[in-house]
Amino acid sequence: MESLKETGARHAGSHGRWYQDACGTAFAMELLGERWSMLVVRELLLGPRRFSDLRAALPGISAKVLTERLAGLETAGVLLRRRLPPPAASQVYELRAWGHAAEAPILALARWAAMSRGHNPQLPLSPVAFMLSLRAMLAPGPVSGAPLRVGFTVAGESFLAEFAGNALAVRRATAEELAGADASFTAEAPLPLLRVFYGHQPLDQAEQGGVRVAGDRAAAERFASMFALPEKLA
Amino acid sequence: MESLKETGARHAGSHGRWYQDACGTAFAMELLGERWSMLVVRELLLGPRRFSDLRAALPGISAKVLTERLAGLETAGVLLRRRLPPPAASQVYELRAWGHAAEAPILALARWAAMSRGHNPQLPLSPVAFMLSLRAMLAPGPVSGAPLRVGFTVAGESFLAEFAGNALAVRRATAEELAGADASFTAEAPLPLLRVFYGHQPLDQAEQGGVRVAGDRAAAERFASMFALPEKLA
DNA sequence: CAGAATCCCATTCGATACTG
DNA sequence: CAGTATCGAATGGGATTCTG
Numbered sequence: 001m002e003s004l005k006e007t008g009a010r011h012a013g014s015h016g017r018w019y020q021d022a023c024g025t026a027f028a029m030e031l032l033g034e035r036w037s038m039l040v041v042r043e044l045l046l047g048p049r050r051f052s053d054l055r056a057a058l059p060g061i062s063a064k065v066l067t068e069r070l071a072g073l074e075t076a077g078v079l080l081r082r083r084l085p086p087p088a089a090s091q092v093y094e095l096r097a098w099g100h101a102a103e104a105p106i107l108a109l110a111r112w113a114a115m116s117r118g119h120n121p122q123l124p125l126s127p128v129a130f131m132l133s134l135r136a137m138l139a140p141g142p143v144s145g146a147p148l149r150v151g152f153t154v155a156g157e158s159f160l161a162e163f164a165g166n167a168l169a170v171r172r173a174t175a176e177e178l179a180g181a182d183a184s185f186t187a188e189a190p191l192p193l194l195r196v197f198y199g200h201q202p203l204d205q206a207e208q209g210g211v212r213v214a215g216d217r218a219a220a221e222r223f224a225s226m227f228a229l230p231e232k233l234a
Numbered sequence: 235m236e237s238l239k240e241t242g243a244r245h246a247g248s249h250g251r252w253y254q255d256a257c258g259t260a261f262a263m264e265l266l267g268e269r270w271s272m273l274v275v276r277e278l279l280l281g282p283r284r285f286s287d288l289r290a291a292l293p294g295i296s297a298k299v300l301t302e303r304l305a306g307l308e309t310a311g312v313l314l315r316r317r318l319p320p321p322a323a324s325q326v327y328e329l330r331a332w333g334h335a336a337e338a339p340i341l342a343l344a345r346w347a348a349m350s351r352g353h354n355p356q357l358p359l360s361p362v363a364f365m366l367s368l369r370a371m372l373a374p375g376p377v378s379g380a381p382l383r384v385g386f387t388v389a390g391e392s393f394l395a396e397f398a399g400n401a402l403a404v405r406r407a408t409a410e411e412l413a414g415a416d417a418s419f420t421a422e423a424p425l426p427l428l429r430v431f432y433g434h435q436p437l438d439q440a441e442q443g444g445v446r447v448a449g450d451r452a453a454a455e456r457f458a459s460m461f462a463l464p465e466k467l468a
Numbered sequence: 469c470a471g472a473a474t475c476c477c478a479t480t481c482g483a484t485a486c487t488g
Numbered sequence: 489c490a491g492t493a494t495c496g497a498a499t500g501g502g503a504t505t506c507t508g
Contacts, residue, residue, distance in 0.1 A: 019273065020293055022357035022428075024344030024370065029272055031347070035481090038263055039253065051490050059254055062482050067491065077352065090489075098349055098467035105346050108339035110258030113265070115332055118311065123256035136258065194256075233332035269500085285470055296502055301471060325470070 028105070031076045036061050037069050038106060041095065044079060045103050046128050046159065047172050048092035057126040078102070107136040115233045121194055127154040130190035131170050134161060137198065137227045138168050150223045151178035151215075153186040154193065163223065183215035183223065197227045262339065265310045270295050271303050272340060275329065278313060279337050280362050280393065281406050282326035291360040312336070341370040349467045355428055361388040364424035365404050368395060371432065371461045372402050384457045385412035385449075387420040388427065397457065417449035417457065431461045 019026040032038045036058065043049055043057045054066060070093055073079045078099035083091050095102075110133065113119055125133075131152065147164040151173065160173035160181060178184055187193050192210045195201040203213055203221060213220050253260040266272045270292065277283055277291045288300060304327055307313045312333035317325050329336075344367065347353050359367075365386065381398035385407065394407035394415060412418055421427050426443045429435040437447055437455060447454050 019270075020357050021273065021363070022355045022359040022424075023273070023276065023363040023367070024347035024353065025276055025340050025363075026273055027350070027353050028343035028347040029269075031350075032343075033267060033269065033272070035263075035267065036253075038267070039255065039257070039260055042257065042259055055490095060482095063491065064483090064493090065481070068480095077350065096468060098346075101349055101467055102346055105339055105342035106259050108342040109262035109266075112332075112336055112339050113258035113262035115335055116261070116265075116311065119258065119261050121256045123254050125256040129255070129257040129259075133257070190256075233335055234330060297471070298473095298503090299501060302501095 031073075031078065032102065034069065034072070036065055037073060038102075038109075040066070040069050040073065041078060041099060041102050042106055042132065043126065043128050044093060044095045045100065045106070045132060046170065048082065048094040050090055050092050054093070057128060059124060073099070103132075103135075107132065110136045111230055115230045117232050121198070122191070125190040125194070127152075127157040127159070127190060130154060130193060131159050131161070134197065134227060135168055135170055137229060139226055139228050145222070148219055148223055149181040150220070151181035151184035152193075153178065153184070154190055155188060161223075163226070181215060183213065183217070183220035185220070186212040186214070196224050198229050265307075265312065266336065268303065268306070270299060271307060272336075272343075274300070274303050274307065275312060275333060275336050276340055276366065277360065277362050278327060278329045279334065279340070279366060280404065282316065282328040284324055284326050288327070291362060293358060307333070337366075337369075341366065344370045345464055349464045351466050355432070356425070359424040359428070361386075361391040361393070361424060364388060364427060365393050365395070368431065368461060369402055369404055371463060373460055373462045379456070382417075382453055382457055383415040384454070385415035385418035386427075387412065387418070388424055389422060395457075397460070415449060417447065417451070417454035419454070420446040420448070430458050432463050 018030050021027075032041065039058055040054060043054055049057075051066065051070075054070075055061060055063065058066070070079070070081070074081060074093075077096060079093050079095050081091060082094050114137070131154075147162070150161045150163070152159045152161065158173050158175065158178055160171055160177050162169045185193060185196070187210055189210075192206060195209065196203065196206045196211060201209075203211075203217065203224070207213060252264055255261075266275065273292055274288060277288055283291070285300065285304075288304075289295060289297070292300070304313070304315070308315060308327075311330060313327050313329050315325060316328050348371070365388075381396070384395045384397070386393045386395065392407050392409065392412055394405055394411050396403045419427060419430075421444055423444075426440060426445045429443065430437065430440045430445060435443075437445075437451065437458070441447060
């Protein structure tokens, strides 16, 4: 058993109230349980973001609260603040290794919530949240098949999804990388893409609704069929 | 109490402020993100509990807050309140199927928190939280081997852990069921057991520290060696 | 024991205004 | 753009009391 000294010291990043509970879940909720904290981490899971990026992705958060959450998460050791090299005089927030490991519980929560009736997928969704949903909702089991590289451009942000060996990796990408993909989806907003990936909407119908599909159409079809929302539970 | 006015069809169980976000993580945090909510669910994961059981397991929660959280979780569809048959005139709270499915994200959060330095395992721990930690920290990979049934009595509460096919099931048990187990651990509090399961403390040393080991000692040894805290991340 | 009802203070939120 | 400062309003939560 590790030493863990500190008689009565509080956890870093704690918000002044803390559970006296050794359970990891309790500790996790001290770190991520404040309003907005987990969504801030979510937005950082696909790479560093600036203050204004985060505000844009989290409609409803105020500058004050975002500032407070970023400071708390930094103190907690979840993320760090990095100043970009001179050309760009700006600052970005970036997850540390441990912060990045929060992806697993975050996706697990998303899968759980999606099993609820009452979950409303019509609300706004950030591009990052949409891309992460693909990782959350990749149908399990032997879906395998040939590797697949699929590009996404959603609301101006580009990503590359790489499927290989029954796992799906997602990262931000440049236009050049998207050119090398097997297929690409482009949309002004995530909502029409949700219809394709979780609503079983056929591709040609989606193209009426603001989705552009480029590249190998069969690959796009196969990729889209790999995702499904979990069944609802009572 | 919340009156649920408003035409806008808010999410059930929402606490009046809500994220406008279709992401499942956001919805999950609306349901479980309030202080104490997730820990209440945790305490129900191994079966129904009474109001006073929950208060005892969650030191620091007030009657008012517990009442509010139970009401909110019931409205959200996570749990339901059941009146026991006449002999016992009391009431219990019980997870619904969907509520029970929250075990996956709850354990994922626990694993994540355990990867942090700063996690203090010396704090008090409820018997349920300890038993769940076994499910969270079962070492992955081909640990297999013969099935194993191990009893636990912690602070007067008894459980049976059944390992088979690389999976570990845990449930409450009666004294008779414990008698049929391959081995049994008994302790007044979870802390000394933590030293055995996560601190690599040898059994005979643990027996100096308030742990009683009964039954097949080799089985007890093998079982204890199946668990490990995840490695810390920076 | 199980909870509802009150009281009341500390914290927190969001909006707005302001600054480098 | 990236925050800070301030302020009124809402909420949270602990303690206490009351009831069946």
